[in-house]
Amino acid sequence: MKYARNVVNEVLRLAPPVHGFFREAIQDITYAGFTIPKGWKVYWSVSSTHKDPKYFPSPEKFDPTRFEGNGPEPFTFIPFGGGPRMCPGNEYARQLLLVFMYHSVRKYRWEKLIPNEKINFDYGPAAPVNGLPIKLYPHSDIKQ
Numbered sequence: 001m002k003y004a005r006n007v008v009n010e011v012l013r014l015a016p017p018v019h020g021f022f023r024e025a026i027q028d029i030t031y032a033g034f035t036i037p038k039g040w041k042v043y044w045s046v047s048s049t050h051k052d053p054k055y056f057p058s059p060e061k062f063d064p065t066r067f068e069g070n071g072p073e074p075f076t077f078i079p080f081g082g083g084p085r086m087c088p089g090n091e092y093a094r095q096l097l098l099v100f101m102y103h104s105v106r107k108y109r110w111e112k113l114i115p116n117e118k119i120n121f122d123y124g125p126a127a128p129v130n131g132l133p134i135k136l137y138p139h140s141d142i143k144q
């Protein structure tokens with residue numbers, strides 16, 4: 001399921017459920033000419049990293065093939081964070097998404113009941129504001 005895995009990655013790139021997190025400087029550090037004093041909080045942004053055209057050409061384009069081969073540079077695709085505090089549930093979450101996608105896409109065609117439903121991007125996991133109501137049509141019912 002290589003292509004399906006790339007689709008999952010591309011969805012996580014364009015619509016990361018977690019937008020970023022804070023880190024606290026445990027000592028004074030200098031980065032890119034900026035001094036960050038000890039004790040200050042730094043916010044690392046998943047969304048803006050994922051849309052950096054240097055690493056993701058045409059960043060708004062949905063293109064699962066960007067994950068083919070070696071895929072993106074290390075620490076440019078970070079839906080689960082990175083380093084020692086990286087999400088320990090990341091492989092489990094990926095498998096769950098794959099299994100869900102495999103069954104739901106293979107068995108059903110979906111129709112969104114609210115076509116332009118807004119996504120709430122407040123701090124916390126991104127989520128459709130109305131809970132994404134959908135109608136499912138079994139593929140067996142669809143006249144070819």
Ligand code: HEM
Nearest residue numbers: 017018021079080081082084085086087088089090092093
């Ligand atoms: C699509 C689903 C998920 C996404 C996008 C996600 C994303 C993240 C992110 C961005 C972090 C912060 C990483 C960092 O600070 O470097 C995190 C931390 C964490 N996640 Fe997830 N996660 C997901 C699912 C899960 C699941 C299924 C579990 C458990 C079964 C889980 C358990 C945790 C825990 C315990 C932490 C804290 C790790 C630490 O601070 O050392 N996550 N997650």
